[in-house]
Amino acid sequence: MAANNTVTLYDLQLASGATISPFVWATKLAIAHKGLDMEIVPGGFTGIEERTGGKTQRLPAIVDDGEWILDSWTIAEYLDEKYPDRPTLIGDPGIRPSAQMNEAWLWQTAVGPWMTCYLVAYRDRSVPEDHEYVTATRETMFGGRKLEDIIVGREDRLPRISADLELMRGVLRENKWFGGDSPNYADHRMLACFLWLASVCDTPALAEDDPLRDWIDRGFDLYGGIGRHPGLSNIFGLKQRAGDPDLFNRNPMANGLTSRNTGVKSTAGETARMKGQKAGA
Amino acid sequence: MAANNTVTLYDLQLASGATISPFVWATKLAIAHKGLDMEIVPGGFTGIEERTGGKTQRLPAIVDDGEWILDSWTIAEYLDEKYPDRPTLIGDPGIRPSAQMNEAWLWQTAVGPWMTCYLVAYRDRSVPEDHEYVTATRETMFGGRKLEDIIVGREDRLPRISADLELMRGVLRENKWFGGDSPNYADHRMLACFLWLASVCDTPALAEDDPLRDWIDRGFDLYGGIGRHPGLSNIFGLKQRAGDPDLFNRNPMANGLTSRNTGVKSTAGETARMKGQKAGA
Numbered sequence: 001m002a003a004n005n006t007v008t009l010y011d012l013q014l015a016s017g018a019t020i021s022p023f024v025w026a027t028k029l030a031i032a033h034k035g036l037d038m039e040i041v042p043g044g045f046t047g048i049e050e051r052t053g054g055k056t057q058r059l060p061a062i063v064d065d066g067e068w069i070l071d072s073w074t075i076a077e078y079l080d081e082k083y084p085d086r087p088t089l090i091g092d093p094g095i096r097p098s099a100q101m102n103e104a105w106l107w108q109t110a111v112g113p114w115m116t117c118y119l120v121a122y123r124d125r126s127v128p129e130d131h132e133y134v135t136a137t138r139e140t141m142f143g144g145r146k147l148e149d150i151i152v153g154r155e156d157r158l159p160r161i162s163a164d165l166e167l168m169r170g171v172l173r174e175n176k177w178f179g180g181d182s183p184n185y186a187d188h189r190m191l192a193c194f195l196w197l198a199s200v201c202d203t204p205a206l207a208e209d210d211p212l213r214d215w216i217d218r219g220f221d222l223y224g225g226i227g228r229h230p231g232l233s234n235i236f237g238l239k240q241r242a243g244d245p246d247l248f249n250r251n252p253m254a255n256g257l258t259s260r261n262t263g264v265k266s267t268a269g270e271t272a273r274m275k276g277q278k279a280g281a
Numbered sequence: 282m283a284a285n286n287t288v289t290l291y292d293l294q295l296a297s298g299a300t301i302s303p304f305v306w307a308t309k310l311a312i313a314h315k316g317l318d319m320e321i322v323p324g325g326f327t328g329i330e331e332r333t334g335g336k337t338q339r340l341p342a343i344v345d346d347g348e349w350i351l352d353s354w355t356i357a358e359y360l361d362e363k364y365p366d367r368p369t370l371i372g373d374p375g376i377r378p379s380a381q382m383n384e385a386w387l388w389q390t391a392v393g394p395w396m397t398c399y400l401v402a403y404r405d406r407s408v409p410e411d412h413e414y415v416t417a418t419r420e421t422m423f424g425g426r427k428l429e430d431i432i433v434g435r436e437d438r439l440p441r442i443s444a445d446l447e448l449m450r451g452v453l454r455e456n457k458w459f460g461g462d463s464p465n466y467a468d469h470r471m472l473a474c475f476l477w478l479a480s481v482c483d484t485p486a487l488a489e490d491d492p493l494r495d496w497i498d499r500g501f502d503l504y505g506g507i508g509r510h511p512g513l514s515n516i517f518g519l520k521q522r523a524g525d526p527d528l529f530n531r532n533p534m535a536n537g538l539t540s541r542n543t544g545v546k547s548t549a550g551e552t553a554r555m556k557g558q559k560a561g562a
Contacts, residue, residue, distance in 0.1 A: 049545065057548045071542040092373035093461025100539055101452040102382050107538060108448065137555040167389065171382040180374025257388060258381050261339045261352040264330065271338050274418040 006037040008063040010052060013042055014125045016231025018199050020044075022111070023072040025192035025227075027060040030076045030185060032223035034086045044127035045134065076185050089185040099178070099186035103193070106168070111193050113161045114205060117154035119147045121202035125231075154203075159244035162206050166249050172215045174258045183222065191219040195227050197235050204237035207247040287318040289344040291333060294323055295406045297512025299480050301325075303392070304353040306473035306508075308341040311357045311466060313504035315367045325408035326415065357466050370466040380459070380467035384474070387449070392474050394442045395486060398435035400428045402483035406512075435484075440525035443487050447530050453496045455539045464503065472500040476508050478516050485518035488528040 012021040019025050061070050069078045076089045123134045142150050178186035194216050220227030240247050293302040300306050342351050350359045357370045404415045423431050459467035475497050501508030521528050
């Protein structure tokens with residue numbers, strides 16, 4: 001058992017003290033989900049290896065009863081194994097593969113594209129000693145372009161990124177959490193991406209009335225409001241301009257993959273449309 | 282308990298007797314996974330409502346001990362509830378949301394686009410009494426265009442569809458099944474889309490050496506080779522032409538979302554690249 005019910009978490013922080021890394025955010029949510037307290041070791045990108053006594057170049061890392069555990073997925077698996085009587089993070093061997101595919105989709109669809117919109121704020125909000133490192137590594141990552149040049153045109157990209165999140169909205173229309181009736185580590189992985197977004201967005205990324213908002217708000221409120229750090233920005237408030245794509249689909253298909261056939265009444269309208277008739281005809 | 286260990290399945294068939302519907306394929310895999318036998322009621326799109334005594338316009342439908350169950354997801358949930366001591370289909374409330382998101386991604390990325398390539402074969406392979414219905418409903422679905430016109434240019438679309446499946450390849454590089462070490466209903470839903478593909482593809486959709494092939498072959502072989510109906514076509518054999526995108530990524534990123542930080546050695550190469558140094562420098 002963790003001494004005093006507390007594990008040590010090596011954080012990766014902005015100057016505000018808010019967590020910058022989505023992977024550390026996922027671990028924070030996971031630790032809180034298990035009902036454990038956190039002793040936070042603060043710091044930014046600079047000096048991780050020194051801070052952890054040569055244990056790692058990446059965070060999160062936790063220390064529990066003197067044992068070091070690295071890597072956000074490994075930490076979640078460790079917590080389930082060490083504390084099986086507490087709320088489960090990954091309840092079935094089928095959770096991880098599907099969750100990883102959904103998370104990879106979210107990175108490809110939104111996190112990567114949002115990065116091209118928020119890199120300047122990402123650097124400016126980092127702790128002062130990280131500025132040079134963040135600038136150099138992210139410029140290398142983006143083919144040597146300057147951060148100020150990479151974000152140019154973001155007002156035209158943000159509406160498209162929002163529109164592209166429809167697959168996720170579809171799931172959350174039908175399900176309260178990715179975990180079903182209560183959140184699991186799949187929710188934590190996805191929420192962590194939006195917590196990352198809130199940590200770097202100096203202009204909103206999603207519409208005020210985005211259907212994702214209900215899940216995001218409930219997720220940020222979890223475990224006593226763990227996602228309500230004052231250093232985070234409001235991610236909602238993007239306005240749709242003339243010529244922008246709809247920021248989200250206001251008329252989702254009634255007969256999608258997740259609709260259920262409960263008999264002739266449930267499909268008669270679709271059948272009529274398929275036959276080119278007006279519904280009810 | 283099902284009489285004689287058998288449930289009645291209302292199939293949706295092509296003239297060859299192979300199943301055409303991905304939803305019926307998912308149900309066939311689910312019934313076999315539970316170790317139950319199937320009594321197949323044959324037929325195509327024409328006359329479903331008459332065949333089922335007015336119970337439904339859509340298939341699959343099953344009858345088990347006199348009870349009708351409609352809808353592929355409802356059938357899977359019913360089978361788990363009725364036969365809890367047999368292999369589980371959906372083991373955790375978190376399986377369905379993530380599986381539905383992955384399946385919706387597969388429809389958007391591949392099933393829909395493949396439909397525009399194979400609609401003529403889809404019609405021609407259907408049972409004779411379905412030809413008129415399939416032609417009319419699918420032409421309505423595609424804005425009134427003729428099936429023969431819709432498939433034009435498919436040789437240019439097929440390479441792009443294959444290239445776009447990388448998210449799924451990433452998961453299956455790291456996991457044997459979506460269910461983990463053994464298949465679950467998430468595998469059945471995804472496999473059903475490839476079984477549908479095999480039922481309609483009159484020219485290959487994927488490269489001979491596609492990394493998805495291992496999972497697809499193992500999936501088609503499940504439950505005594507349930508996916509090896511002689512009416513199905515070989516989906517592999519697409520050739521990459523000059524100017525085509527790579528049909529799959531031959532050099533997937535070593536440090537992706539699913540890689541694990543096991544200490545400094547596991548990240549040193551990536552760290553060097555981020556700093557613009559040669560690895561090992």
